[in-house]
Structure formats: structure tokens, C-alpha cells
Amino acid sequence: MEDHSSETFSIRTGEPVITQDITKEERFKTPDFMRAAGVAALANVPIFLPGNRTFGLLQVDDVEPRDFCEEDTQFLRTYATILGPVIDRLHKMQALQSTTERFALVVENARDYAIFVADPQDRIVDWHKGAEKVFGWTAKEAAGMSCSELFTPEDRAKGEDRKEIETARREGSAPDVRWHVRKDGSQVFVDGSTVCLRNPDGSVRGFLKIGQDVTEKHRTEQRLSESEALQRSLIAGVPQLVWRARSVGLRIWSSPQWERFTGQHNQDSLGMGWLAAVHPDDRDLVTAAWEDAEAKGGLDCEYRIRRASDGEYIWHHSRSLPGSGLGFEWLGTCTDVQQLKELQTSQEVMLAELQHRTRNIVAVIRSLSLKTIESSLTLEDFAEAFSHRLAAVARVQSLLSHLGEYERLTFDDLLEAELAAHVSDREKITLDGPPGIRLRSRAIQTFALALHELATNAVKYGALASSQGRLTIRWRLEHGSDGRSPALLLEWVETGVENMPSDDAPAQGSGYGRELIERGLPYQLKAKTTYEMGAGGIRCTILAPIAFDLGRNSPR
Template identity: 30%
Template sequence: MGDHSDGNDRQRALADFGDFVLDHDDLDEILTEGCRLVAAALGADLAKIMEIERGSNTAIVRAGVGWHDGVIGRARVDLNDRSSEAYAIEESQPVITNDIFDESRFVFPRFLRDHGVVALVNVPILLPGRKPFGILQVDARHPRSFDRADIEFLKTYAMVLGPVIDRLQTVAELRATDKRLRLVVDNARAYVLIVSDADDKITDWLGGSEQILGWTAAEAVGQGADMIFTEDDRANGVPERELANARECGHSADIRWHLRKDGSKVFLDGQTIALRDVSDTLKGYYKIGQDQTERKRNEDQQAFLLELSDSLRSLSTVEEIALEAAQRLGPVLNVHRVIYGAINDSEMNVSAEYTAGVRSLLGRHHLTSLGAEFLGRYKAGNLVTSNDVAAEAGINAAGKESLLNRQVAAFADLVIFDDGSIVNFLGVQSASPRTWSSLDQFIIREVGERLRAAIDRARAEGGRRESEARLRQFGEASSDVIWIRDAETLQWEYLSPAFETVYGIAVEKALTADNIDSWREMIVESDRERVIDHLDRVRAGDERSVDFRIRRRDGEIRWLRDASFPIRSSDGRVQRIGGIRRDVTQSKLAEERLVQSEERLSSAVEVGKLGLWDWDVRTGAIHWSDEHFRMEGYEVGEITPSYDAWVSRIHPDDRSAAEEAIRRSMEGREEFAHEFRTVHPDGSVHWLSGRGKFFYDDARRPLRMVGAMVETTERRAWEERQKVLVAELQHRTRNLIAVVRSVAENTARSSIDLADFRVRYRDRLDALARVQGLLSRLKDDVDRVTFDDLIDMELSAVGASSERTTVEGPAGVRLRSSTVQTLAMAIHELATNAVKYGALGRPSGRLSVTWSLDPDEDDGRRWLHINWAESGVDMSAAGSVPRGTGQGRELIEKALPYQLGARTAYSLGAGGIHCTISIPVSNRLEDPHD
């Protein structure tokens, strides 16, 4: 290689580089000098060292010679590209490019072309452990052939650079770490930092050791590190055990109370670390601990207060609670005495106490010497303190002497309760002067709060127990079931003894059973849903009452009346529900009987249409039943019932007699019974019959009158009709007797002998009986016998057939009752004669009975015209002419005109008898006398 230095130059360059390294410790200076020496040794224009950047895949130009400004420390090569630098680093092999324009393996960075680089050679720089640092590269601006000797030189140079770079980086890191550590140590004022030798003698007193522990470095160095441990820990070998654990495990926890120079305690949270050299030889110990005194005290306070609350919770009397609080508070504050007492005017009564090295103050003590002004400071919630009684300006000499004689040199008294006349307080006392710190006062106040709450609870529970005792006494004496349930689970918590009597189940069994389900099953099914809804509403906060039935196990049904109410906790939540349950079976049965009785009475009143009244004679107030309103012609509720309202509706002709009957009944103390008429607004007249009775007080003054009325209008009408019917009956009876007598006489005259009389007489009596049958079937006195019924009856009686008989005329012609019997006898005579001699007795005979109804123009009455015509009868034949006396013809021609005012005609024609009868008939349906 004629264009670069020989081997001597290269050896000299290595030697010069070694001298430079010995005299310098700045890595950048050493790397730059190395590049200069390499470039000179190889006769190159440019040289550089590129360092792989941490956390990226790039290499930066760390040092170099011959490069323009802006390249050193800025120019980078992406190791992901096909660069010679990337290849050399990845393969840990040198790379030679004699002419980059002919090189196809790599892509070259732009800054090389900008500097006119044509040829280059590079080798990787490896740190100890073959960790790649970067590359050493020599660049030339003209083509040249780098040979094996060049490569070997560069590799040797790179091998020298690797350890140098590693040492200098380590030194730099150590310097940085030492600097950071020094900053930490110098600023770790919240930490105790102590270094000791293998014998645990203090060599360094660092960080916040002086501020936290109180000793200066000059006082501490050379002392044993166990100086910061408490006397108890030293006596128990705690420092030795801690060092032994550190030697064995490398470190040992050191979390405990330590000692300050002034004798107070500090709580350190830290550890002791064993310090060893590279040969694992123990060189000493490093103790680090953070001041956690405040946190520890807070934790201890909270733990103390929690333990106190737990211990007080189990106590039930004020004396027990006060004693427990005093005995727990005394050791925590390290005081000589804690008392709980009451101040009444100028006398103190101590009922609970803790003492440590001082005499007891239990009992009563006079406080007059303290003065009213000082005692006036004891008010609810106040904390009265004195750090030094002897120097207390607010206490007179006598008071100071009294307190000091009781071994009270300092005190802190917290008023717990103040009801105006008696003050209950918690007193903390020291036999020597003492400054009550804010922490002391905080603890005293916190203990006071828990003491107050516990005493309140105890008093409340005492009151509750007294209340429960009274409830139990009341429950045992009561015949009602008193019960209490848990509002959430509905489990019974209390049942009075009456439960067993009512339910038939032992109280103990009910309290331990799954009682809500078993109790629900006892409720009669139709009542069950209503009762459960009742309980739910009480659980929601309502007060409610309900009646329901239960079915006992013996099958008996009982009615219970339950009044339930919520029982709330102090926060207003419904915690329990309770109630009083009464057996009302008998009263319910009585109510049912009363309801049934009232229903029967109401039914009787309704069916009997009774109008009831109840008159308060003193006030004039009257109650009318609904029917009474209607009887008087009022709508129900239309007016307010009164005496005047009753009188105003009485018929004027009956009014004075009705009022006289009332007065006579009241004054004569006799029953009222009177019948009178009322006039309704529509003008209708109604008969009423009233009966009533007066009631009197002890002075025989009328108090009340009750009574009932029935309407007798219909009865009165029936009575009137009855009179008419009786008169009619008498009239008809007389007529019937007359008819019977006439029939008998006429039949006797026309009979041949007694046998003939018997037949004729019986036949005519049968006719009379038939017509009486028609009359008896009339429904009322306005009903009438019709002519078609009469003619059908008589023709049927003689067996007239429809083939030989014609019967025609208007239906429903009403006959006067007075004419029926006589007309019926006439028809009977015609029919009988027709059977014996006429149309109904001859095969060829025919009978036509027709009638019509026409008004008569002269008198305006309605007339019934009856036409009886026989035909087909051979009157010359034997037996065709009627025989006998002619009683039938006589009845028609004489009796009918005489008795009924009838017009008649009777003749014997060639074909048989022809008879016409015209009689007046009933004009109106409603005329009872027609």
C-alpha cells in the first residue's frame, strides 16, 4: 500500500493513544483523539466513531475528524437500511468498500457523498462481553485498496477502544450515581440514614438523622448504633437480633419505637442492610428509617379508641363504663390519676378512678376553696386545663393548696354532661406539672365522646330494660296478646302469656319456630291476604287496625282484633313492629246475632211495610224510617222529620182527633193507638194506623216516644167492598131462596106424582147449582158472567151436539148478576123442553141460538137480544108437543118481564119452538152494582 503509513507509524499511533488515555478521562476527547491518530496512521482524510443509540435502531456520529460542522453528534445512520455500518454491527465483521460507486451491497448515507467519500473501511467496537458499542470507520475521498494489514490495525485499535469506553462509561455512571445518591442523602431530611462498621460503630450520620433523633454527627459518630434503641429493646437483645438477620439475609426489618436524645420516642419504619465487598466480606451496616411517629400515634390512637369502644359496648352501668374508660386512658397518657365524677354546686363526688402512684380520691370532696369563678368554667363540652396548678392565675391560694394536697399538680377536666345543676366530668391529673399537648387534648376529647355515647346507651338500655320489665308485667297481667316482631324478618321477639290462651300454642314454641309461616297458616284463608297487607303497611310506618279470624289446631275459629304500630330506631328507621291483639270472638258473635236480628227486623219492616218513628220529646228531634216518609207522602230524606211535618199531612177532619190521641197517650202514660187519614201532595187520601209508646224519666217526664204505623187504605177499601159484597150476598141469597121456593111450588104443581116431582125438582136444582158455580168463580165484585158462558153451560148439560146446533153471537156479553139466575132457569127450561119434545130430541131436528147486543134508543141502555129457533121438528107427531103445565113458558112470558124487565116472545111453529128474549145487560165494567 504505497499511499498509507507503514507499520511503525501504526505502532506509534497505538502507543500515543495509550498515553493519551492515561492522561485523560473525558470519553469524547479520547474518542476524537483516537480518530485523529487512526486517520493519520492510515493516511486517510476522514475518520469517525459511530455509537449505537439506546432504545433505537440508529447509530450516531459520536466523534470524528475531517467532517464539516453539523455532522459530529448529529449525523445518524439507520441500521435497518442496507448500510455497511449495519452489516458490520450485525455480523461483528469488518467491511471494506474500495469504491462506493462500484459497490452494490450497501446503501450509503447522504452525508458521506456530501463529503466526497469514495472508499471506506470499518470495524465493530465491542465492549467487554462482546456487547456492541458501535463502529470505527476510516473514509477516503479517492478510490483505494484497504488490505488485510489495514483491517488488523483497525481491529486492534477497536479492541483497545472497547475496554477504554467501558471503563469511562462505568466511571461516568458511578459519578452520576454518586451525585444522585449524594443529592438524595443530603435532602432525605425525613429519613434516618446511619452507616456503621462491622462492629456496628457509627461511621456516617446522614440525612435527617440529626433532625429526627436529636444527636449531632459529632455526638453520634463512634457510638454504637444501638444508642437509638429503647432501653427495653436493648435489654431484650433486639439490636443484636436485627444485625444477625441482616448478616444472614442481607437485610432486616427495623419497624419500631426508637429513642431520641431527649428521651422521647420516635417511630421509625425502615430496615438494616448488611454491606459487603466483592469478596463477600462484611464491611458494615446501613440503617435507613422513615419517621412515622405521627402515623403510628394516629394508628395507636385509633386502635386504642376502637378497643375502648368495644370494651365499653359490653358494659351496662355508668360506674362500670366510667371505670373502664379511666383505667384505659391513664396508661395511654401516662398520668397519675383519671377520675369520673359529678360536681353539684361546690361538692365533687368521684365514682370511678384510675391511679398510678397517688392516693385514691373516691368519694365526696368540697371544692369551695376553688371559688365560684373557677367552677363556673365547667360547662357542657368544655375542656378545663391547667399545666401547672401552682402557677395557675385563675385559682386562689386556698384552691392551689387544696389541689396540691390531693397530689394534683396539673389537670385536664372534660365536662361530659351538664343538666344545669349537676356536672359530670372526666378528669385527667398529673402529680407533677405537665403541658397538655394538642394530642393529649384530642385523646381526652375522643375518650369523652365515647364515654358520653356509652353512658347514653347504658341509660337508654336501662330505660329499655325497665320498659321491657313493665311491658312484661303488663303483658303477664293482660288478657290481650301483646306482641313484638322484627320488622325485617317478621320473627317474633316478644309474646305475652295470653298468646297461649288465644292461639292454643305455647309461647316458647312460637318464639323458636318459623313463626311467620306457621302463623300465616292459622289465619282463615279468606282473611289471609288482608292481614299480610296490614302487616306490610305497618312495616312501612303506618299505624293500623284489623279484625281477622284464626283457626286453632283444635279446629276452633276465633275472631281477633289487632291494633299494630311501628317501633322506630334512633335514626327513624322502622326496626320493629308491635301490637295488641284482643280476642273479640264473643263480641263478633253478638254483632252477627245483632246484625241478623236487625236484618230480620228490617225484613219484617220491609215486608210488613211498617213506618217507624223515634221521637226525642225533649229536643223535638224525630227519626223516621224510609217507609214512614213514603206513608206521609214525602220522598225519603226530602224534609227533616218533625211533629209539624207529621201533623201537616193529616186530613183536616182527622187532625184534632189524632193530636188529642197523642196528648192523651203522653199524659195518661197509656199506649197510643189511633187510625187517621193523610192527604198526599197528589190529593190522594191514605188511611194510616199508628201504635206507639212513651218513655219517661224518674220524674215522670216524657223523654222519648217510639212507634210504628201501617197503611190501612187497602184494608179500608176491602171493608167497604166487604159491606157491598155482604149486601149482595144477602140479596142473592134471598133471591135464590125465592127461586128455589118458586121452583118447588111450580114443579109440584106440574108433577104427576112424587117420583116425577123428584126428577123434575132435582133437574132444576142442578141448573141452579150450575149457575151458582158460574157466579162463584167470579174474581171480584166487578167481574160478570157472560152470556156465551151461560148458553154453553146449559147446552153442554143437556148433551147438545155441535152437528145439530148453531150457536152464534158476540163473545163476552156481560150479564147483570141479578139477572143470571132467572135467565139461566129460562134457558134451562128451553133446553130441557128441546131434549124431550123438540129439536134436540129428534134426529131431524136442528137448534139455532143466536144473540146480538144493541143499545135501546129510548133509555140508552144496552140490550141483549136472544133468538132461540128450532127447526126440523114434526109438531104433528106424537110427543112433539110439550106436555105439562107450561112452567117454562110461564117463566119466559111472565117471570122474565116481571123480574128482569125483559121483553119476550114464545111460539110453537111448524118446525118447533121459537122464542125471543131481550133483556138489559151491564153497561160498564167498573160498575159494581150493574
């Protein structure tokens, strides 16, 4: 319709239009097709559907000029009023039929969905093709069958069939996600629901049941769930810190072990948040290792991770290989290698100590041999003296070999070993000093040789060789020469010695033993020493500085 036509005016204004002779009409423009058809006069009224919705126009045309009266327009109005609801009903019926056809088409072709209807007593009254395919019963076989027969015996025993109907009746619908029984006795897992159908008065008309056969999906999910549960169980049982990450170390999951060790929640460790638990000095190393991981085909690096319980950083060895499939995930572990690191360090220290001791022993033996040669008159003298001095060296090494990593040999242990090697009867000996004074490693060998020379001289020529002789050995801690560092003061006092040797006798101490005490100890240990020949025997003092172990609150 054109904008200036009588039809357009009538529909827009809702008022009838009468044109008695179109040749004299000046208000509206008559369409050309109407003029060509011979229309000479017209009368029209608009047609409205319920809700005042415009549908169209009812118009009467005449081929001759005509004087349409009020009765004519009233008739048209009445007729248009009747036409509106009739047309609306026809539209609704057409739409309903179309909807019903579409619904039937969907239901008949939804073969993976079991769709059926039951009466208020839950007996099947409408069974579609999808239900036949899912459960196996034909529509004829299923008619009148109780829906409870579709439930497994276990669920019927628990009353699940009755609970489902009562829930739908009370709440309008109920989930129906469970195993069901097929006609042949096999089971099918259905994911569906039961909907309560009601009459206009609210009474129950029946139940609509719709469910999809998801048996394979459910079994796959069940196997996946079991696999994930097994994986979580295995991960929870390993002592390592386990994690999953994307490329370049972007973490997507951290195990409970990581949370317990670092105190960092899984959410906080995601992305690169886990680096907060890594020692600041190791973060660049870890980042570089991740950048090279894909090219190398794996991650393998060591770094320190903070332990939440005490704040200590503990060495861990991190290993990972890229997985396959979507997302290109990395599953990796961090293994505590702190003890291994400490053992490696200890081995290095022990190796260095062994090398140091070996060099020292070689130097000591070389010095012993030279000094023993100088003080020996015959080969027999040399063999005897050298053999005893080597035995003293061996005793010290034996004592050292039984010490732990952080243990130190004490002066009273060293003294006891030397006396035991020379003296069987202790009645003539008085010992006076505190136990547990720890000696430095480099001081032990020199101290041992000095004690050996003093003991040998006492047994052969001094207090232990005389019937009236007495030997008193005292030791204690004093301040060193600097007035601050601790020092060990040893006093060796012999009395009651008869027939003291002459000054030129080797046993008097003019040989290796006296030279060791008067010259060797001051040179090697910064010690202060005295060596005197009294009327009743030898009197010797040694004041040697020793370091102080603050961690153990005892000297070493």
C-alpha cells in the same frame, strides 16, 4: 293619699315636689300622721314601671326645715328610674314563681291526665305522676324511653308514631286520640295531643304530651255506637214506617222508610210537620189519639198516609209505647194495612152478596116448588121437573162460586152450561153470538131458568127430539128501550119439528117455562119477550137490559 297632698300631685303630674318648711306650705295639705312624726321638710319624685305605669312615690323627709336643691331632686329622679325596672322584675319573678307553683300543683294532682315531656328525638325526659298512673311506668323507668313504645304494635307497624311527631313538628300540634300500651301489656284509650316546644330561635326543644284516660268512656261510646248501628240496621230492614216522637206526637226523627214512602224529608216531618202526609179527613182523629195516648199508656190508631209514588192515600195502623229515661220518647211504627182493609171490605161485600144470594135462592126454590106443583099432574111429574130445575139452580151457583171478586158470569158460559147438561150431540145446534157479554148477578138465575126451560122443552118435544129438527141460538148487544143503555137480545129458533103438541099440552109451554119467559123476565129484568109456537117449532126472543162496566169497557 289625700287629694290635696304633695304626694298626689307628684304622682298625677309626674313632677317632683319640694317643701322646705311645711309650716309655711300653702300649696298642699300635709297629712296629720306626717306632722305627728315631726316631718318639717320633704322632697319626692314619682316611680314609674316600664310602659309608664305608675307604681308609687320615692320621698325623703327631714325633721328640720331644709333647703333641698336641684342635686337632691336629680338624685331622687335617678334612683327612682333605677327602682322602676327592678320592682317590675321582682313582680314578674314573683308572678312566674306563683304560676310555676300552680302549674306543678295542677300537674301533680291531674292523675287522670298523662303529662310528660320528650326531647327532640322523642325520648321521655320529664314524667309526671298522672303519666305513671295512666301508663304504669315510674318516672325512673320512663326516663329515656322512646314515646313510640306507648303505641300499639299495629299503630307502630302503620307508622302512626312517626306521623304524629312529624305533624306536631310541622303544624305545631297533633291529635293523639288512640289506643296505647301500658306497662303490663294492657291497653288504655287516651284522648290527647302532642305539642311541639321550640327555642327562641325556632329550633325544636322537645314535645309536650298531654292525654286523658277515657278508656271506659270510649268503650261505652263504642258499645252505644254498635247498639245504634244494630238498631239502625233493624229499623232499615223492617217494612214499617218507623219514627220517634215526644208527647202529643211532636216528632223528633223519621226513618228512611217514611221518607221513601211519603217523599217527606226527615227535617220536614219534625214537630207536627208529619201531619202534612196524613189524609186531611184523618188528622183530627190522629191528633185526638195522641192527646189520649199518655193516659192510655200507648198509641193505637189507623189513618191514611199519602204515598209519594202515585199520590194515593194508603191505610196504616200506627202503634207506639212510651219509652223510659230522659225525654220520655215514643218509638212507633206505621204498618201498611191497605190490603187488610180491602179484604175486610171484600168480606163485607161477599157476606152481603152471600146473604142476598141465599135469600134469592130460597125465593127461587120456593117459587119453583109452587109453580112446579101447579103444572104437575102427579107426584112423579113434580119430582122429575123439580129435580131438573133444582139442578139448573145448582149449576148457576157452581159457576158463580168459581168467579173472582170483580169477575162476572158471561152469557155464553151460562148457555154452554145449560146445553151441556141437556145435549150430548151438538150437530143440530147452531150458536151465533159474541163471547164475553157479562150478566148482572141478579139476572143470572132468571136467565138460567129460562134457558133451562127452553132446552128441556127442545129435548123432550121440540127440535132436539125430532129427526129433522134444528135449533139456532143467536145473541148480540143492542140498545135498550131507552135508546142508550146496552141490552142483550137472545133469539131461540126451532125448525123442522114434527107433530107439534097441542095447545093444552104442558110441554107446549103453557106451564112454568112459558110463564117465566112471558111474565117473570119482564117483571124481574124489565125485559121484552116473545114466545110463539110455529109450524116447525118454538120461536122465542128476549131483550134484557144489562149494565155497562165502564172500568172494564164491557157489559156486565
